[in-house]
Amino acid sequence: MANLPQELVERICSLLSRDDLKNTVTVSRSFQYASERASGAYAEYDLTEDNAQAFLDRYSGRRWAYLRRVRFRTHIPPYDEDDIDQDAENAHRCRESSDELREKDELFTKQINFVFETLHTIESRVSAGKLQLTVFTPVRDVNATCPHRKCISWRLHLRDPEKLPRLQSVRAISIEDEKVIYPLEEDQSLLKLDLRVLIDLAIKCPRLEFLGCRLDAGSGWTTEVSSDAARYYTRDWAGPLRDSRRDFAKALEAATLPSTLREAQLDFLHPLSSAERIDQTEKVPNLVGSAASDPFSNSLRLLSDRLRKLEFRTVADATLFWPADGATSWPNLESVCVMFHPSSPSGRWYFEGPGGDGHDPEGFEITDSSYPPLEDTSEDETWDEDIDDNGLNTEICASKKFRVQPNDDVLVPFLTAFAKAASNMPALREACLWAPLTWEAHDVDGYADYDGTQLAMWPDKPLAWGIAYVAPATFGFHAFPGQHYSQSRQLWWETAQWRPSSELRQLFQQIGDKDIKLHEYWGHEKFGQKLALRQLFDQFEVFGYRHPNSEWRNQIHVK
Template sequence: MDNLPQELVERICGFLTPKDLKNTLTISQSFQYASERASGAYTQFDLTEENAQQFHDIYSGRRWAYLRHVRFQTHVPAYDEDEAEGTDEEYFAKHHCRESAEELRIKDERFTEQIKFVFDTLKTLEGNTSEGKLQLTIFAPIREVRGSCPHRKCVSWRLHLLSPDTLPKLGSVRALRIDDPTIILPLEEDKSLLKIDLRVLVDLAMKFPRLEYLGCKLFAGSGWTYYYGREVTKQYARDCDRAGPLRDTRLEFANAMESAELPSTLRQAQLDFLWPLSSAERIAHDEALPNLVEPNVYDPFSNSLRLLASGLRRLELKVVADVSLLWPIDGATSYPNLESVCILLHMSSPTGRWYFDGPQGHGHDAQGLEINDQSYPPLEDSTDDEALDEEADDLGLDTEVIEPKEFRVSPNDELLPPFLAAFAQAASKMPKLKEACLWSPLRWDAPEDFGDVTDVARHTDCPLAWGITYIAPRTLGFHYEGQHYSESRQLFWMTGSWRPRDELRDLFSRIGDQNAELLEYWGLEACGGKEKLPLRDPFDYFQIFDYRNPGSVWPADKSFITYKTLQ
């Protein structure tokens, strides 16, 4: 056995079951190494501050080469009302509901300490062994909140990374994800999911000179509120996503991108700023939304994502964005490497207006709200907080959603066509483009007085969609009634009864090789033909990663990917 070539030993172990691999561990050193690699037992490690020595002991030698995924759950100490009241009653009287600036600073420092711990731990191993090839996933913290009012659980302030320049560079990290670990309902649980400042994505990405993949799954919000029946519940819910911190975190991301020197190796981005999509959908369509753009002419956050996309090969976005997302307001751009792009565009825009109206133009004139000092949570308790808490104590919190108002299923012809034109112009500057998709998830669940929409969609009680997809010749196609492959360019207009004007249609016809024939398809027969909106399934399955590119190395852990955007 000792004389077998290592390549053959590796191949043999590749066919064995985990039980058999336990037996081959002791045959020889060659089989031990090959068995450990084939078992996958050392491919992932959940790092904590308590098991850092164990991590070092396991991976300080040959097993470092087996490691593919390091996960780290950030954490914040629990908040206990009884303990807080006992330490300083005078301070607690001012901050029963609201966190102080000092508390926010301490959370930022604790978060920064944990990120530095992860970097220092990985840097130590890099110094002792050859550089590896792994994904680092950092999870946002979940905080337990005991015995306090709901204000303490509904937090819209962000966690910030302090002094990112002091972090060491890590050549072993080829993929980075920053994710929310799970869905938390703060009005129904004694927990709070703390939000990470979006610029942390940029600050950390610059620390990995060989980064190939950047991903996130974060609730970035847009000032939405569920259609709760009780006003007291709405008031608490609004504190989970106040417009001031939301605008600031988008601006911070944009500011970071202006001076960022991202790794030249970065080729893939999978950025979900609408997680979970169910929260971004189940909102009142007559709700007034904040204007996150003023005083700027365009949305800096959208524009910064365009800068990020310029050198990529694959891009998947779920986002609230404006026309500057892929095409600059004044000028032109190109995407020399981009092969696959899929953008899920939320029906609301950063200005507070909506890309979709209701039947007969219902809701068309909605305007965004100005962001001012009242758009931020106060840093001390107020009489309004006390009154709200008393009302909640007397009446209780009713978190049942009633009287849903989801009626926006018709394109706003003032707002959506310019975005489509920008998308088409950008796609025409992608010489390697194989597939492109721009779509919005829609829903209908409105009172009877909003009208009958059976002329818009056959299945109004199911998740709907509106979108356009391009497929290059000789590329696996859109899931469209047998149209999976063609020698021609294919363009799928899944837009119900809406039709583009000639100028816009001409822009889309310029995508791809002009020498190849263009085939255009309208609607789905199964959903009612050309005049009806499709169900969401075809777009759910059009995700760029995993399903359409099963051989993709990143993300290392694909368990978080679900093809259904709404469960």
């Protein structure tokens, strides 16, 4: 047994159960190594500041080569109102002060430095490995009578990112919200990150292949909860939201990303259910301001020009696909799936009501008053007194989700940019652009008695609107008309009764090799030319149904 080739030993161990592998560990040194690798016992590690020495002891040797995933949960110490001296000059019952924000940034920065220094220590002892690093955003326990302490709009920042060591071992990095928190119903707060942290970490990984996130990136939308008090407390202030998007854009435009980066799975609408539980009659912020286009969308396009696979979920405008000067190319992009929110960065909406209502609203401007106060205000005290007397109702919600019909003035330029971009992707195998829609309009003027079956066969279920394409000899879409691995190009219009203009349709027909026949499909017989159920669009996900064996992907899969 001791003389067997190592390749054969590895093969034998790969076929054994985990219980059997426990017995082969003692057969020989070669079987020990192969058994440890095959068992997967050393493939993952949840790193903490308390187990760092155990981590170094375990992986400062051959087992470093077995490690594939390292997870780290950032954390902020609990906030307990009882521990605060309310008579102190700088004490605030409701709002976080600038000193508190700085302390949180410093704690977060210290923890990120710890992770990078720990991994760098092993690299210096052994060699470069091959692993995915997942950093989870902090969930803070909060014991406070004022809900403002749990509903935070200020972002966490990474200070002095240039001081982080370079990590040759990290081939994939993802930053994710591990939990879904409902702060008015729980004694916890999920802290939002400044989005540029993604870029600051990515450029410190020169062999990076995959960049991912699953984050509540903020919204500026008005929650569906009817209570004025609940809306006041849960308000996501537009100033920090806009600044975070701009910071991301500035960081990306100035960064030199690793030349090895090939895949990105960026979800800025996590969880999707929260991005939908909104009042669509209320205005949303204009995140673009006086600029000609959205810097955040433009920066995501710059990121995508070197990729092979991308999956985005975000609020974006046409510059996500096509810049104003038209100078762009995607020579390597093979798989594209973009889910866009029904609202746009300018504050206008891609969709309107069935009767055309909600067509023209502009987003509200962001000013100096669009930031949370850094000290308690008289308005805070008034609302606190109100909930002390009357309680805080979070159960009654307004049914004001009525935007299910395309608003051509806003949507067509977005679709045009996508079609032009896709026709400039010579390696493209599959592409999908879609939006999640919901019909719950009982509280919208004029729709209390509206028959939702005019819009969808099952109007009370999650709906979707979108367009998809696959190249010849590419896996098709299960449960849709068409073929798997067809010899033709295939284009699906899951757009209910909406139809593109001849000019827009021709742009989509230019996607792929124009010398190869194109089959177009309009809707699905199951839905009768009405809005499709959203579950059909799950199969469009690049890192899910279509490519289940992708080596790297986000770790959290909550919809």
